[in-house]
Amino acid sequence: MSQPSPEVYERGRGMDAHNLVMRELRGKRDDTYDPSEPTRVWLDEDHTPDGIQQSLTIILNTGGCRWARAGGCTMCGYVAESVEDGSVTTEQLAAQVEYCVEHERSQADSPAELIKIYTSGSFLDEREVGPETRELIAETFSDRTRIVVESLPDFVLADRLEPFLDAGLAVDVAIGLETASDRIRHDCVNKYFDFIDFEAACSTAADVGAGVKAYLLLKPPFLTEEEAIQDMIESIHRCADVPGCHTVSMNPCNVQRYTMVDELFYRGGYRPPWLWSVVEILEMTANADAIVVSDPVGHGSDRGPHNCGECDNRVYEAIKAFNLDQEPAIFDRLECDCLDTWTMVRHKETGYNQPLVD
Amino acid sequence: MTDWFEVLGRDGPGRLGELRIEPSLNTPAAVDDVVHDGGSLWSADREVPATAADRLTILPHRGMPTGTRAVVQEAFTPESPAVQGPTAVVVSPEMAANVGADAYVLSGLNGLMGDARRFIGAITSTRMAIPSDTALYAPGVATPATLPLMVYAGIDLVDRVAAEVAGMEGRYLLSDGASPIDQLTELPCACEVCVGQDPNELDRASIASHNVATLEAAIAHLRDRIRAGRLREYLEGQVRHIPWLTAGLRILDAEWGYLEPRTPVVRQGRLDFTTDDALRRVEVLRFAERVTQRFIPRLDDRPLVLLPCSRTKPYSDSPSHRDFREAIDYRAHIVSLTSPLGVVPDELELVYPAQHYEVAVTGRWSANERTQIADILASYLDRAEYPRIIAHVPAEGYRAVIEQAVEEIDGPPMTFTVDGHPRDEAALSALREALEGTMRYPLERRLDAIIRGIADVQFGEGAGDALFETPSISGRYPRLRVDEDGEQLATLVQQYGQLALTLAGAERWLTTAIPVRRVSIEAFVPHGSVLAPGVVEASDDIRVGDEVIVDGPTAFGVGRATMSGQEMVESSRGIAVDVRHVRERR
Ligand code: SF4
Ligand SMILES: [Zn+2]
Ligand SMILES: [Zn+2]
Secondary structure: OOOOOOOOOOOOOHHHHHHHHHHHHHOOOOOOOOOOOEEEEEEEEEEEEOOOEEEEEEEEOOOOOOHHHHOOOOOOHHHHOOOOOOOOOHHHHHHHHHHHHHHHHOOOOOOEEEEEEEEOOOOHHHHHHHHHHHHEEEEOOOOOOEEEOOOOOHOOOOOHHHHHHHHOEEEEEEEEEEOHHHHHHHHHOOOOOOHHHHHHHHHHHOOOOOEEEEEEEEOOOOOHHHHHHHHHHHHHHHHHOOOOOOEEEEEEOOOOOOOOOHHHHHHHHOOOOOOHHHHHHHHHHHOOOOEEEEOOOOOOOEEEEEEEOHHHHHHHHHHHHHHHHHHHHHHHOOOOHHHHHHHHHHHHOOOOOOOOOO | OOOOEEEEEEOOOOOEEEEEEOOEEEEOOEOOOOOOOOOOOOOOOOOOOOOOOOEEEOOOOOOOOOOOOOHHHHHOOOOOOOOOOOOEEEEEEEEEEEOOOOEEEEEEOHOOOOOHHHHHHHHHHHHHHHOOEEEEEEEOOOOOOOOOHHHHHHHOOOOHHHHHHHHHEEEEEEOOEEHHHHHHHOOOOOOOOOOOOOHHHOOOOHHHHHHHHHHHHHHHHHHHHHHHHHHHHHHHHHHHOOOOHHHEEEEEOOOOHHHHHOOOOOOOEEEOOOOOOHHHHHHHHHHHHHHHHHHOOOOOOOOEEEEEEEOOOOHHHHHHHHHHHHHHHOOOOOEEEEEEEEEHHHHHHHOOOOOEEEEEEOOOHHHHHHHHHHHHHHHHHHOOOOOOEEOOOOOOOOOHHHHHHHHHHHOOEEOOOOOOOOOOOOHHHHHHHHOOOOOOOOOEEEEEEHHHHHHHHHHOOOOOHHHHHOOEEEEEEEEEEEEEOOEEEEEEOOOEEEEEEHHHHHHHHHOOOOOEEEEEEEOOOOOOOEEEEHHHEEEOOOOOOOOOEEEEOEEEEEEEOOOOOOHHHHOOOOEEEEEEEEEOOO
């Protein structure tokens, strides 16, 4: 049975252990952030259900994810980007929004059609972002086409989406599902909710006319390269089959500081996924009934998804191109000696000999 | 306890074994072709797979990559179901425990390659946590270079995976390490793949084939080395090519509690001492410890003559020592100084490894050698009461060592009798002169000292006097037998310098205060040997090659241990004791 709430994290010894370790690791941080500035803001272009659009991505500093305070996900270092005592006022949030609008005005020729708002947590969690701020953001960006807001499934409720829908925006909720497998989500990622909670959130969103973009994690810790690939392919197909979920974003795991993944990586027990795996998955899921994109953050570095070092840039560029046109033919021309190594890793890596190569 | 694996031979912690699947496999071995992986429980719930006699089934597992915290491991380590047939269970160094499997798969080794301390620690702590008669499998890490140290440390099973992956990465493996293929001008190998080939014509699959062939050859070589009892000699040289492996050997050498019980007190092969690491060998330190702690110098009412060792063993057979002995003519106690054993009293020249070693002789000792020998000599002299010391040794090397030792313990007066070579006529007459006026001692005193001295070293401090009261020793050295009250108690085994007890000798042992090495057996009368399953209890301090008493409700006997005491108790297969004499109890 699912108990979709960050407060209910007593899900057995495994979750207790993960939370214990993650709390300790996060406790080592001593940096703090100015709550009147967003964590990050940048301009880009994105593949949306309406085609390719200019995008403005905002990471609001809200005090961070409630689940992360309990310990939280094994790969997630975002909470660290939040303010120390966890309280960000409505005024400070308004200042952050203003900062982003300013940034866009100074950097872009025209306002972006697509607005993406993340919070290192859940934008729809009222403990992070209150109703006033929601209204303010809806109003600020009411002249745009589409808005994407990030949230855990628990907070996907009709009334929280309405301000944006009422402003005439197409609304997508980005949900960090990570994997369709409850077992892997619980045991490897340490995320507390179940796939049915994601399905419920999708149906809530669909009922009010919003869409869902599922965020999936390629290669959580403890999985082999091949298990990670199979899990991702399966997850993409299962997400695509859920009504309301029109886009899947595959995030190859990168090693973030103050996380369990970081500790494993540091000790030699974790290797981020190969870029070849990303390519393989995109090819294998080209027929899925959803837009599948991937932004391999940190590509080419030891701490991010990488191949042999020689081919990383070429492969990354191909993935970026695929994100925009969804044309798998771009991958056909890619070649490198390390393809054989990757193939062997797929065949020979096991739960007990991983990671087989650096 | 396992029916599917048996340890057939040992060389230190390294083992020769048999994985008793069908067809059986001599270990150390690569098990790629016979392993069946039941799959990871991280990614899915899994049924316990059916086992079969022709393969080693790895039960469904949660591998713990290096760096997984103990709390996480504890929370996620699955229960191991009891399963019939040959099975292996995945363990981590932190969580290894006896769960009744035939083999244990050590997860998380990959992350430790290059980290000598943690790599060795992972192997030894796991080996100690699982029963000694089970196989230990190191997956995904064996290369021709890393294999010898792994096998020496106690790994039984490996695979070809790391060698294959290295090939795919363009790394060409040999027992002295890896080279990127594009840095080779010629291929230093005549295997099927390499013969007549140019390095830059070799594709990666071919490099992988070469790597696997080299690994397989290395495995066979190691099996043979263990059979011959000469694994250590090879290892000391081989690890030198790769600094972290050299460090690994030294770190392992510091684990006395792991190595000592696994090192036989006697064995067949010759010991070659060719590196400074030989100074830390269990055989060397054990000999020094026994000579300085157990052995009682019984001829120390005489002057002590210190002699250089000789290449011919036993020393007394060498031409140089014959000359020295002629000059000494039973007027003094002879002790030979040698690297790396330290001191070898005349009585112990047959005792393993005093007549079983060879050194690289240059006449120069390293600083480590000098310190070690001086320390041993000082502790030896500290327990003796010689009236004076005659150092009949070459000036170079020996002299400084002796002076350092004698000074350290404020020893008796000392004369040096060699100016040039110890066999020079001048030196020999100086030796004769130095002993002028000293009385000869009778041959019986010498033989008595030999038998008691060997007993001290073999059975424990004071054993020579406790076991024998008024022995009559007959035969011609080194073939000696010991009788008392008209009954034979023991024979001197020339080959190892050990006493082989008779039943009467064994009974005598029981009446002394010397700790008895006892193997308690079930109610049967062993003929020829005691098998491990018949052992009820065995003293902890029994080592391979030790004289032991076999004791059961229906039999009393004496023989030689072929396993350590701990192994006898833990093993379900194999010979525990070669029984020499036995009688039925009524
Ligand atoms: S991944 Fe999301 S839910 Fe998990 S800790 Fe990070 S912000 Fe919280
Ligand atoms: Zn490459
Ligand atoms: Zn070759």
